[in-house]
Amino acid sequence: MDYNYARRMADMKASEIRELLKLTEKPEVISFAGGLPAPELFPIEEIKKANNHVLDHNGGQALQYSTTEGYGPLRKWIAQRMNAQLGTSFDGDDIMMTNGSQQALDLSGKLFLDEGDVVLCESPTYLAAISAFKAYGCRFVEVPTDEEGMMIPELEHALKAEPDAKLIYVIPNFQNPTGRTWSLNRRQKLAELSAAYNVAVIEDNPYGELRYEGSFLPSIKSFDRTGNIICTGTFSKILCPGYRIGWIAGEAEVIRKYVLVKQGVDLQCSTIAQMVISAYLEQYDIDTHIRKIREVYRKRRDVALDAVNRFFPSDIKYTKPEGGLFLWIELNDAVDTVALLEKCLEYNVAFVPGNSFYPNRNKPNTLRINFSNMPEDRIEEGIARIGQVLDV
Amino acid sequence: MDYNYARRMADMKASEIRELLKLTEKPEVISFAGGLPAPELFPIEEIKKANNHVLDHNGGQALQYSTTEGYGPLRKWIAQRMNAQLGTSFDGDDIMMTNGSQQALDLSGKLFLDEGDVVLCESPTYLAAISAFKAYGCRFVEVPTDEEGMMIPELEHALKAEPDAKLIYVIPNFQNPTGRTWSLNRRQKLAELSAAYNVAVIEDNPYGELRYEGSFLPSIKSFDRTGNIICTGTFSKILCPGYRIGWIAGEAEVIRKYVLVKQGVDLQCSTIAQMVISAYLEQYDIDTHIRKIREVYRKRRDVALDAVNRFFPSDIKYTKPEGGLFLWIELNDAVDTVALLEKCLEYNVAFVPGNSFYPNRNKPNTLRINFSNMPEDRIEEGIARIGQVLDV
Structure with missing residues (x-):
């Protein structure tokens, strides 16, 4: 055919x-x-024990359908962790579980992008984010970056040149592919500019926990005054990628929209995967x-x-x-x-x-x-x- | 904001x-x-044992990233099962794993539908298929159905009226919502018409194994001479939905396109979920x-x-x-x-x-x-x- x-x-x-x-x-x-x-x-042995615990105590629930939003106790844990580490103020309802943080990018494309819309990104940026967004027919405007992140005058220039830009996509910690980390000042400035120009920001943070020296910095979201910054995260790098469990975090209003989008896409993330990770976090010290x-x-x-x-x-x-x-x-x-x-x-x-x-x-x-x-x-x-x- | x-x-x-x-x-x-x-x-105990077996023998692999196509031995099992039950002639390479068969519908929308494109469907049809396809801006033309499936003159009429129709979506076994099953004759006729009018068919089959009386019928795909029929399936109804493991099956050429789409969407299905189901199928008699x-x-x-x-x-x-x-x-x-x-x-x-x-x-x-x-x-x-x- x-x-x-x-x-x-x-x-x-x-x-x-x-x-x-x-x-x-x-x-x-x-x-x-x-x-x-x-x-x-x-942690294979620990995951095995967590899995057995879940199946012994809640097998019927773990193997059944569950909500699109995700498993409540896990969403609460994530909110608390983000608040402690990233200076955010989420609660469990502000989190929706995704199939790895890759799905958070695809769902963001679906939620925000019409054909021809503009995405501002770091130059260079994460390969599979390019694929995810491009599938919605967007155009990319690359913003030059240096050791501290996007260069702010260039970002503002791009925002003026593209007043209808839909998204700014950034990876502020140990960026993929460069490994660079945004300075505190640039984080604050990006939050301000995105608010001034009313553009949503996807703050992608798969690697943030993997810091080998220096001190942890607050997230861009922690400087958000208008609610336009949306965060992603994942268990792939701190636990394992095989379960495909990540998340998206944002204001309750925008998360409700993500839930509608995910419902049509695949109904929900794996129930048992979420419950096993939650049991692991309860029974072991992930730190x-x-x-x-x-x-x-x-x-x-x-x-x-x-x-x-x-x-x-x-x-x-x-x-x-x-x-x-x-x-x-x-x-x-x-x-x-x-x-x-x-x-x-x-x-x-x-x-x-x-x-x-x-x-x-x-x-x-x-x-x-x-x-x-x-x-x-x-x-x-x-x-x-x-x-x-x-x-x- | x-x-x-x-x-x-x-x-x-x-x-x-x-x-x-x-x-x-x-x-x-x-x-x-x-x-x-x-x-x-x-089968909670059996799944627990299958999980322990996988983690004991291949824990590192099960918790790691794997291919977008999915776990080889599971794809081969699915091909053989479909061939035996549905009269198809798939091999493992013709199968791509999805997050439940719901994701197969979303990916089909992404692969085939531009804004304004037409999907022909049974009237009534599966609610979440409507949501999945609608997100790509399509229009639905409902084809009247009776006890034997879509009414063929009406289907042909619709194909003539919409010569650019992109997809025909059907659930031939124990349809959702009506519970009806297509007759052999209608299956054959749909295959012929879809070939004559060069329209791809999504043959959605989540319930096919749950037959309580009468005899199993060959799939619409079994009458496919041109390769335009694409099948979906799932473990949700015969094993459990909590793992979110389903699949899409079709000619190798179209499956390669689905793989490109899925790569950008979420990289892959859960590795451990696929391996546990595969171990279950090896160690127990699912029949x-x-x-x-x-x-x-x-x-x-x-x-x-x-x-x-x-x-x-x-x-x-x-x-x-x-x-x-x-x-x-x-x-x-x-x-x-x-x-x-x-x-x-x-x-x-x-x-x-x-x-x-x-x-x-x-x-x-x-x-x-x-x-x-x-x-x-x-x-x-x-x-x-x-x-x-x-x-x-």
Whole structure:
């Protein structure tokens, strides 16, 4: 049959990069390409016990349908955690559970975006946020960023140039792909500008808990005076991604709209997944667990930074992230990292070329390195191999 | 803030019915409103063992990210089951896992529908399919149905009147809301017409395994010669809905497109949920389990039919479904079932007024009764109460 797809499908192509990266599944390849947490840190035994507890005591409820909003006790826990760590003032009703924070992005697109609408984003920004929003036919305006986040005069300029912009999308902590963290001042300024120009903000925060040095900063939401800032979060990086449990948090009014959207999309998140995570949080100390993750990832980051410093050419720029999962490297202008990746694959080492993180595609000399999912010696070895290829 | 939503949100309102039905959560209410399976039939112990098996042997994999397509062994099982029961010829690669079959509907809308596109559906049809497709701005053309399914001359008439129609949406087994099953002849005719007019068909089949009498019929897909028929399925009704695991099955070419759409939407279904269900299917005999469900639901259906016959006025029409979860009742033209529901709630009994199942709203004298989620005596008592209200 000649399938007659929606117009949005014209833009939705299988990415060449993804095809290349399929080659990285071979065990001999050292892959810095994913964004995977380290599976050896998953609290498997504790999750097993939490699961058995739930099925022993509330099996019928756990395996049944439940509400679109999500499991009450878990939503309350999330609100309290966010309030303590991010300076927000949510309660459980301000939270809706999602299938990972990725779904929070898709639902945001569905809630806010008509064809042709503008999304302002950091340049570069999270690859799968670009896909999620683009499916609704939006246009991206990239706002230049530096070590402190979006550059505020440029943001204001963009807001003036696009008075009908619908969303500002940012990842203020250990950004994907750069690893950078917004300064306090920029957070406050973004909150002010978004209120002045009446644009909703999606404050995406999958990595915020993974801080390896420096102090935690209040969220952009904590400076929100008008209710236009919407937050996302996830258990994928602090517990495990396999359950696909994340959330969206915002004013009760906008959360009610998200609930309507999610109802039509998939009715609800997994009941048992939410109850197991909730039981885990009740029975174990997640802070002890997160400290363990931070310890391991901090060392891996240090090894990666040290190796980049030793094995890469001296004319590069790279970020020194205070947390999260990624380093971002800018090579000299002559290098095209897609070609570099092809060569690196011959040496059994992989990364993500940076161009895909720019919605309007214009920085072929950049690349992203993930350091969370590999032992230290492999990190060193892999980065040395990329350095060798760069040397040729 | 004055949220600036997408245009699609203008149509997406919290339904009054849903608000009314919130009252049914009180334990004293006998509610025929949901579509819930009976939780006392969930194989809780077996699922617990399957879960422990997965976490003991493959915990790291189960809690990690995995592919958008889904877990290989589960997809292969589904293909084999469909082929044996529905006369299809799928292999594992033709299956993509979804968050319940509801997500298969949303993804179908995203894949096929532009604003203003036409969806042909049975009249009446599944409420949440209407919501899922409507979010993409489509228009519905309702095709009249009788005891054998869509009326074929009317379907052909609609296809001629709407030559650009994008989708035909049908539930051929124990339809929601009517409980009706399509005849073999109508299945074959739909396959032929959809090929002749080059329109994709979504063959939604959440209830097919729940047959209480008569013989299983081959799927519409089994008559597909051009590849335009796409099937959905789910574990929600034969195992449990709490994991939110369903699927979509179709030609490899169209499934690749669904994968692109799902990637942007939520990356993947829960890894552990898929692996636990797969382990359950390997370690236990699901046919024995399904026979138990059929036995219980068959009796409940008989009690419900008998009670409707005894307690409802004689000028009504009602369906006598051979399987599934629902009866459909047409009262005399003067009755508005929304008003009836309000009165029934005073007597602590509830159902879903039928109007919501017509996308263009025009049958206020209809209602849907779910019989799967309640002991026999409560079914009898509840239907007697509705009968009393109708008598006043």
